[in-house]
Amino acid sequence: MDRLALDVAHLFAGGLVLVSFMLLYQDRIFGLLNIFALHALVVSVSVAWQAYIQQAPHLYITATIALVVKAFVIPVALHRIIVRLGIHREIDPVVGIGQTMLAGIGLVALSIMVMLPIAAEAGTLVREDLAFALSVVLLGLLMMISRHNAVSQVIGFMSIENGLILAATGAKGMPLVVEISVAFSILVALIVIGVFLFRIRERFDTVDVSTLDQYRGGRP
Amino acid sequence: MALEVLLWCVAVLLGTGVAAVPAATHRLATSLVYGLAIGVSAIALATAGVVLLAGGPVASTLKLPIGLPWLGAHFRIDTLAAFFLVVVNLGSVTASLFGLGYGRHEETPARVLPFYPAFLAAMNLVVLADDAFTFLFTWELMSLSSWALVMAQHRRPGNAEAGYIYLLMASLGTLALLFAFGLLAGASGGYAFDAIRATAFSGHVSAIVLALALIGAGSKAGLVPLHVWLPLAHPAAPSHVSALMSGVMTKVAVYGFVRIVFDLLGPPSWWWGALVPLLGGVTAVMGVLYALMQHDLKRLLAYHTVENIGIIFIGLGLALAFEANQMPAAAALALTAALFHVFNHSVFKSLLFFGAGAVLTATGERDMERLGGLIHRMPLTAFVFLVGSAAISALPPFNGFVSEWLTFQAILLSPALPQWSLKFLVPAIGALLALSAALAAACFVKAFGVTFLGRPRTPAAQEAKETDRWSLAAMFVLAALCLLAGILPGHFIDALAPVAQALTGENVPRQEQLSWLMIVPIAESRSSYNGLLLFAFIALAAWSATGVIHRWASAATRRSPPWDCGYPDASPLTQYTAGSFTQPIRRVFGSVVFRAREELRMPPPGDTQAATLRVRMRDLPWDVLYAPIAGLVGFAADQLNKVQSLTVRAYLTLVFGALVILLMVLGIWQ
The missing domain is CATH 1.20.5 (Single alpha-helices involved in coiled-coils or other helix-helix interfaces)
Structure with a gap:
């Protein structure tokens, strides 16, 4: 049972890393939103599985929040915003998809290299979960910096948050209040970002953030 | 007991500083603050003097529950601290006495009065501190309060820049000391000096600590090349504060160096005894050369502080050299010479800065080229300034001579050192010391001659009035001390014996019972000095010479046209100037040290334009x-x-x- 529980937990965590990679190579906004919903779904399943094997019922609440808010509310909200704004539906990357994917593989290797020795004393569950979670965080950051589009930066930011949840639930005994406050801060972030998207769109007719730089007098 | 009294004194000073913030604009505030400072400093002076004269290795300690919660604030007084407290508080008493008169001319008392007592308190606290945190904290308090005093007249041109450079250099120094104490405390973090004293340090650690202490304390004291802030900041402050900064605060820096290197660091290596005197020698010569090129009276004095710090560091370095070679008697002599010079320099440098302050108040001028003839207008100030000049030029029978002579005695012991490099180096340093003493004499001939003799060069100098009684009292006290320490050096050397005993384990032979107030630092067959005899001889010779001249040469009044060199109505501007006086020295040394270049522009024949001589110097x-x-x-x-x-x-x-x-x-x- 233990062995199986571990393997399933790793399956979900690894699946999350895989979905992060899928996020990296999306070149359409709606595709990106769908993959993000999948990302949140995998997180929520993973958290639910953790709740089951750790016998920690409060993690079910976390899983539910992740499922409802991030797998449904946020993608739908972003979808509606994009439709209403009539945003250009394609994402132009800063660096090519290929290089981004290679960098992503490097980041995963790095986080495994860092995490495995550090968490050597911890249980196997925590150890590999932490490595996967760090990979997800780094991939999210990579996504934020390798895209011009504001929407993909928002998605990158949220996938970082998913990575953090993965790390937190892997470690036993994370208080529920922390998780709920994180979830709410993500919601607030969504609202703020949504407002900003509207404002940017109103002023520049695009959500390509490089337009902002030109406005600030920066180098294009 | 003594420690409690001193700490109460400090507390009263700090309280005065705080109380002066709202009260500074009151009519009586100046008198009250300086009066209180005189009283409190006098009590502290007496207490420290008693501790020093009682001697003995006993040190009293005290721990106050302030500062870092797990450390507290440790205070301790031993003979070394007591000696430096005497220096600090003597300077404080006289500076406050001078301030009583000088402060009345202060335009913005609210910028001076709150910081002045805090500055005095901080200097006392640095000397009393017995753990690294308290030391560094009070050291910074000292820096900041003196910085505030430097910035008191911040709208005058150059003062803001001086304050900025001072702040930078003070931060650098404190940073170096912070690292030094960090190394001394080690990984375990024993910041109390007791814990540091009990630790033995490896060669690398102590070498780094020495270098950091040289940077930290040296930048505050004015070791070349860390001296740059000193001639800018010291003159910028009000004159009694300049005296304190130059005469006393640099000594607190010397205390920091002595405390770290002699007391906390443990046995020295021989090469320390090469490095420190070499730095001292270079500092002495560079300081005096800078001073010679300088025509601003207060800045000239500040450069002389650099020179004297060099002399003190020569003595300290020699003490390290002898101590490293297990020659405690010689080490004690060198250390005694250095500490005696610390005392002497604080006395005559305060005196000279007071004199410069009196001139500044009377004429509003610091530039010597615009002064002259003040001896007729300010005879008493001129007299005490002359005494101070003779003392700083190391002329007998004044105190400057005795301590420099003692330093030379220590230098003459250097052939007994086993290392060949020291055998060669130390006499060379002796030559530097002799050179700096001679140049200092030349410099003060210039300073006194151009400022006080001749005829007034400007209306301001013509209209000068003698300064007030308080300022004169402060200057006369110090002038008397210069003479006293010069003719009774034995008593001062004996008073320093417990300090040398504590730091080197040996002391200079007792001088008290020697007949005729003679001093014999090593053995009578080697060398001896008798200040009283010399004083009597100088007084007698001078008296008989003036008698003879007045009796035979100038008895009859004659009136005759002077040799007028073709200019019947000579303007005061045709007098010898400070620049022309130092021209030979500038040509000999300045062309190398300062890259001095002279540029003469003659107008073409037939042109009535004046010729110009321009001197360019680089620092x-x-x-x-x-x-x-x-x-x-x-x-x-x-x-x-x-x-x-x-x-x-x-x-x-x-x-x-x-x-x-x-x-x-x-x-x-x-």
């Missing part, structure tokens, strides 16, 4: 050391300026890059 330490650093900082700032306005994505990339690099370091490290 080598500034050009070689400070200007490149300043340029580098400016360059780095320009480069970093580009980071100011990046895009959001670029900032994120920077964060991401930093994160990845840190993770990679972590990954490789394991």
